[in-house]
Amino acid sequence: MTATLTYDLAHLIGATVLMMGFALLYQRRVSSVIRIYALQALALAAAAAWQAYIQDAPHLYLTAAIALVFKAIIVPLALSWLVRRLGMHRTIETALGIGPTLVIGVGLVALSILLVLPVTEGAAALARESLALAMSVLLLGLLMMITRRNAVTQVIGFMALENGLLLAAVSAQGMPLVVEISVAFAVLVAMILFGIFFFRIRERFDSLDVETLDPYRGDRP
Amino acid sequence: MTAGAALLLLLVASLVPLGAGHLARAHQAAYGLCLGSALVLALVALVHLAAGDAARLAVLPFGLPWMAAHFRLDQLSAFFLLVINLPAAMAALYGIGYGLHAPEYRRVTPFFPLFLLGMNVVVLADDAFVFLVGWEFMSLASWLLVLSNHRDQETRRAAHLYLIMASFGGFCLLPAFGLMAGEGGDFRFEAMRAGEFGPVAGFLVVLLALLGAGSKAGLVPLHAWLPQAHPAAPSHVSALMSGVMTKVALYGLVRILFDLHGAVDWRWGAALMLIGAASAVIGVLYALMQTDLKRLLAYSTVENIGVIAISLGLALAFKDQGRQALAALALVAAFYHMLNHAAFKTLLFLGAGAVQAATHERELNRLGGLIKRMPVTAPAFLLGAMAISALPPLNGFVSEWLIFQSLFRGPELPHWTMKFGVPVVGALLALAAALAAACFVRAFGIAFLGRARSAAAAQAAEVVAPMRAALVLLAVLCVVLGVIPVTVTGALATIAEPLAGAALEPAVGLGWPWLSPADGERGSYAATVLVLAGLVLAGLLLWATRRLSPLPVRVAPSWDCGQPDPSPATQYTADSFAQPLRRVFGTRIFGARETVEMPPPGDPRPARFSLRMRDPIWQGLYLPLAAGVDWLAERINRMQFLSIRRYLMLMFLTLVVLLVVVGVRQ
Numbered sequence A: 001m002t003a004t005l006t007y008d009l010a011h012l013i014g015a016t017v018l019m020m021g022f023a024l025l026y027q028r029r030v031s032s033v034i035r036i037y038a039l040q041a042l043a044l045a046a047a048a049a050w051q052a053y054i055q056d057a058p059h060l061y062l063t064a065a066i067a068l069v070f071k072a073i074i075v076p077l078a079l080s081w082l083v084r085r086l087g088m089h090r091t092i093e094t095a096l097g098i099g100p101t102l103v104i105g106v107g108l109v110a111l112s113i114l115l116v117l118p119v120t121e122g123a124a125a126l127a128r129e130s131l132a133l134a135m136s137v138l139l140l141g142l143l144m145m146i147t148r149r150n151a152v153t154q155v156i157g158f159m160a161l162e163n164g165l166l167l168a169a170v171s172a173q174g175m176p177l178v179v180e181i182s183v184a185f186a187v188l189v190a191m192i193l194f195g196i197f198f199f200r201i202r203e204r205f206d207s208l209d210v211e212t213l214d215p216y217r218g219d220r221p
Numbered sequence B: 001m002t003a004g005a006a007l008l009l010l011l012v013a014s015l016v017p018l019g020a021g022h023l024a025r026a027h028q029a030a031y032g033l034c035l036g037s038a039l040v041l042a043l044v045a046l047v048h049l050a051a052g053d054a055a056r057l058a059v060l061p062f063g064l065p066w067m068a069a070h071f072r073l074d075q076l077s078a079f080f081l082l083v084i085n086l087p088a089a090m091a092a093l094y095g096i097g098y099g100l101h102a103p104e105y106r107r108v109t110p111f112f113p114l115f116l117l118g119m120n121v122v123v124l125a126d127d128a129f130v131f132l133v134g135w136e137f138m139s140l141a142s143w144l145l146v147l148s149n150h151r152d153q154e155t156r157r158a159a160h161l162y163l164i165m166a167s168f169g170g171f172c173l174l175p176a177f178g179l180m181a182g183e184g185g186d187f188r189f190e191a192m193r194a195g196e197f198g199p200v201a202g203f204l205v206v207l208l209a210l211l212g213a214g215s216k217a218g219l220v221p222l223h224a225w226l227p228q229a230h231p232a233a234p235s236h237v238s239a240l241m242s243g244v245m246t247k248v249a250l251y252g253l254v255r256i257l258f259d260l261h262g263a264v265d266w267r268w269g270a271a272l273m274l275i276g277a278a279s280a281v282i283g284v285l286y287a288l289m290q291t292d293l294k295r296l297l298a299y300s301t302v303e304n305i306g307v308i309a310i311s312l313g314l315a316l317a318f319k320d321q322g323r324q325a326l327a328a329l330a331l332v333a334a335f336y337h338m339l340n341h342a343a344f345k346t347l348l349f350l351g352a353g354a355v356q357a358a359t360h361e362r363e364l365n366r367l368g369g370l371i372k373r374m375p376v377t378a379p380a381f382l383l384g385a386m387a388i389s390a391l392p393p394l395n396g397f398v399s400e401w402l403i404f405q406s407l408f409r410g411p412e413l414p415h416w417t418m419k420f421g422v423p424v425v426g427a428l429l430a431l432a433a434a435l436a437a438a439c440f441v442r443a444f445g446i447a448f449l450g451r452a453r454s455a456a457a458a459q460a461a462e463v464v465a466p467m468r469a470a471l472v473l474l475a476v477l478c479v480v481l482g483v484i485p486v487t488v489t490g491a492l493a494t495i496a497e498p499l500a501g502a503a504l505e506p507a508v509g510l511g512w513p514w515l516s517p518a519d520g521e522r523g524s525y526a527a528t529v530l531v532l533a534g535l536v537l538a539g540l541l542l543w544a545t546r547r548l549s550p551l552p553v554r555v556a557p558s559w560d561c562g563q564p565d566p567s568p569a570t571q572y573t574a575d576s577f578a579q580p581l582r583r584v585f586g587t588r589i590f591g592a593r594e595t596v597e598m599p600p601p602g603d604p605r606p607a608r609f610s611l612r613m614r615d616p617i618w619q620g621l622y623l624p625l626a627a628g629v630d631w632l633a634e635r636i637n638r639m640q641f642l643s644i645r646r647y648l649m650l651m652f653l654t655l656v657v658l659l660v661v662v663g664v665r666q
Helices: A001-026 A030-056 A059-086 A100-117 A125-147 A151-171 A177-205 A210-216 B002-015 B024-051 B075-098 B112-124 B129-149 B153-181 B189-194 B199-217 B226-232 B237-262 B267-288 B293-320 B324-360 B379-386 B393-407 B415-449 B465-483 B485-498 B527-548 B573-589 B616-641 B644-665
Strands: B057-062 B069-073 B593-597 B606-612
Touching: A001 A030, A001 A100, A001 A125, A001 A151, A030 A059, A030 A151, A059 A151, A100 A125, A100 B189, A100 B644, A125 A151, A125 B644, A151 B267, A210 B069, A210 B379, B002 B024, B002 B112, B024 B075, B024 B112, B069 B075, B069 B129, B069 B616, B075 B112, B075 B237, B075 B324, B075 B465, B075 B485, B112 B129, B112 B237, B129 B153, B129 B189, B129 B226, B129 B237, B153 B189, B153 B226, B153 B237, B189 B237, B199 B267, B199 B616, B226 B237, B226 B293, B226 B644, B237 B293, B237 B324, B237 B485, B267 B293, B267 B415, B267 B573, B293 B324, B293 B393, B293 B415, B293 B485, B324 B379, B324 B393, B324 B465, B324 B485, B379 B393, B379 B415, B379 B465, B393 B415, B393 B465, B415 B527, B415 B573, B465 B527
Parallel strands: none
Antiparallel strands: B057 B069, B593 B606
16 A cells, blocks of 8 residues: 555545534534534544554554544433433524635634644655644534533534544654543543533523523622 | 741741741741841841952852842942841831731731741842842732731722732833843843843843833833832831832842943933932932821932932032042042941831820821820830931931032033033032921921920830830931941942942041042041030030029920910911921912911901822823823723734734744844
C-alpha cells in the first residue's frame, strides 16, 4: 500500500467527520440531528481504526471500538429514546439562522487551517491535516452549542466537540490509551447527567428551551 | 550577621505579647526587644557608614523556589537603616511607657515589631522579590496598626482607604520591577543595574515607580490616605508611619531612579519638582486649616515629602544634564532633609501622643496652657516645631538651606524650561517654608501656650519617664544634627557619590566649620559658630537682665492684660489664628466660606459663626474616581446575569479572538 493511499484515506475519513459536523448545523429536526451525530461517530470510529492500522498501534482499535459502541450506538439510541419519552418538539429552534451559521462555520474551518498549518510546520503532513480537521470539528461543535436553543441539540453540540478532541487524539501519535478511555467515559457520564437534567427541566417547565431556566436563578439581586 | 540577628529578634518580639493577654510586663518586654534590635541595627548602619565599607552581600536560601533571597548592605541602605532605626528605637522606648495607655494596646504590640521588620527588610533587599515582600509586610503591618482602634467608624474608613492606596502602590511597583527584570526575568538588583531599558520600558518604569512609591510617601495627589491613616494609629505608630515609612517609600524611589534605572530623563526631574512643589504648598495649607493636632502633623508630612521630592527632582535633572557635582549637592540636601524629617516628625508625633495621653484630646481648640503642666514635653515639642519651621541653628534649617543652595544653581541647567522653572519652584518652596513656620507657631501656641481651654487640659499631668526620655533624646538629636552640619553633610556626600556620579565637597574655600557647598562667596553657614555665639550672647543677656534689673522676677497669669477674664474662650482659637491665611489662600483653594449669623437687636440668642471648607482634591479627584469605578462595576455586573448560551458565546468569542490573534501574529 503506497503512502499516498494511506494519506488520502485518512484525509477522506477525517473530512467525513468534518462534513458531518457541518451537516449537524443545518438539520431542522431533532431526530435527524441525532442520526447525523451517529454518522459522525461512525466516521470517527473508522478514522481511529484506520489510524490504528497505519500507525500499527493496536490500542487504537480499542478506541475505535469504544467510539463505535458508545458514541455511534448507545448515545444516539439513548438520545432518541429520551426524545420519544419526553415527547418534545421535533423541530429545532435556532438562535441564529441556518445560512449565517454555515457561513460562520466555513470561517471557523478557514481559521483553524490557517492556524494549525503554520504552527505544525515540522510535523508530518498527515498529522497536520488531521489536527486542522479536528480543530474545525471542535469549533463547529462549540458553534452548534451556542446557536441552538434546545437542550438536546446543545448536548449533541457538546458530543460533537468531544468527537473533535478524540479525532485529534487518535491522529497524534503516542497519546496514551488511558486518556482516550477516560474522555470516552467522561462523555458517557455527561450524557447520563444531561439525561437526568432533561427530565428535571421538562418536569418543571414543560419545555427543553434552556432560556426558560433564566428567571429562576437565585443570584439575581 | 548582626543585622540578621537583630531582624530575628524583631520576629521574636512580635511573638512575645501573643500569649500574654493583659500582662503589662510582656508588652513592655516586646517594646524593649524592639528598642534593642533597633539600636543594634542603627549601630550596624553607623559602623558601616563610618568605616566606608564596600557593599556586603548575603544570599539566604529562602523565598521563591528558583531563587534565593538576596540581601545587600551598601552605603545607601546603611543610611536608610539609620533613618529607620534611630526613630524606631525612640518610638519603642516611648512605647514602653505609652503602649499601655493606647486604646486596644494588645492589638498594637504584636504588629509593631513586624512593622519595623518590614521596613528594615525593604532597605536591605537586593532583589525585587524580597523588596516587595518587605514592602507589603510594612504596608499590612501598618494597616493592622491603624486598624487597632477598630471600634471607631472613622478609623475603619481611614484603614480601608489606606489598604486601597497601599494595594495600588504595590500594584504599581510590581510591574515596574517586572519591566526592569526584562524578558530574562532576573529579579536581582544587580542584573537590573546592568540592564538597559528601551525608551518605552524606561518611561514606564519611572512612571510606575513614581506612582507606587509616591502613593506611599504621600505626594499630591496620592496623599489622601495619609492624613487619615497616620493620625488614626496609636501615636508611636503614627510617628513611625509619618517619620519613617514615608522615608522607606522615598528609599524605593531613590533606589529605582538613581541606582537601578540610572538614566532618567531630565523631564522626569522637572515633573518630580513640580509634584514636590505642589505637595509642599498644598500640604502646608491643609495643615494650617486643621484643628486636630495629629492630622496637622500628618499634613505637614505631605509638605516635607514635597520638599524632599523637589530636591530629588532637581538632582535627577542635574544628573541627566551632566552636572554631577550639582546633582550630588541636591541629593545630599534631600538625604539631609529625610534624616531631619525622620527626627523631628517622630518627635512631634510622640509629643502629640504625650499630649493625648495627658489630656485625651487631640483637638487644638480644647488644649492650651500645657507648657506649665508638662515641663518636659512642651520644650521638646517646641524644639521640634522650631526645627520643622527651619529655624537656625536647628537641623531643619540646614537641609532647607542646602536645598535652596542647589535651587539657586538651577539656572545653570541648559534648558530654558528649567532656567525659568527652577526659580518658580524655589519661590513655592519659600512660600511653603514660611507657611510651615506659621503653622507650627499656631500648633505650639494654641496647644501649649495661653490658658487651658478645657478641664482635661487644665488637669493634665506630665507623662511617664520612658516617654519623656524618648522626647528629650529626639530633641537632642534635632539640635545635634543642626549644629554639626559640615560633618553630617560630609558623611552624606559619600552616600550620594555613587548615585550622583560625583563627590560633594561640604566646605569649599572656608573649611570647617563653614558649610559652603558651592564656594565661600556664594553662601556659607556655620551653625557651630552661631550656636556658640548665641549661647554666649544669651548668657550675657540673661546675666545682665537679672543683674542690672532693679525689680525681682514676677509671675503673672497668662493673657491677663490687667483685666482678669474668667473665660478661656476669649483667647485666640486654632481657627481664629488661621483666619488671615485662610482668607488669603483658603477662599480660592478650599472654597472656605465664613458666615456670621447675627440675631436682630433685642433677640437674646448668641451670634453664630460658622465655617465651611471643602477638600478640592478629595472632591475633585477621588470622589469622581470612586463614582467611575462604581459605574464600571455596575456595567460589568450585568455579565453575572447572562443565559447559559450567552456565557458559552462569550467563551466561544474569546477563544476565536485568541485564535485569530495567534494566527495573525504568525
